[in-house]
Amino acid sequence: MTTPGPYRIADGSAVAFPDALDAWTPAAPKILTDRARALSTRSGIATRSLLQT
Known part of the structure; x- marks a missing residue:
């Protein structure tokens, strides 16, 4: 089972948000x-219209 969150596509390693x-x-x-x-x-x-941010 993998943990949720960002990861590197190349090797599946976790990446800090x-x-x-x-x-x-x-x-x-x-x-x-x-x-x-x-x-x-x-x-x-x-x-x-432009989005105002």
Whole structure:
């Protein structure tokens, strides 16, 4: 049985959550933008509004 949480795909070893966030954060904007475009294309609905954070 494996424990929940982030792990390395290459070998299955556990990764501390802060380290996983450090690895995921740089990739997230491009991936999320690509997924949002795909969602808009597939649904036929888009928005001009920007998310305020």
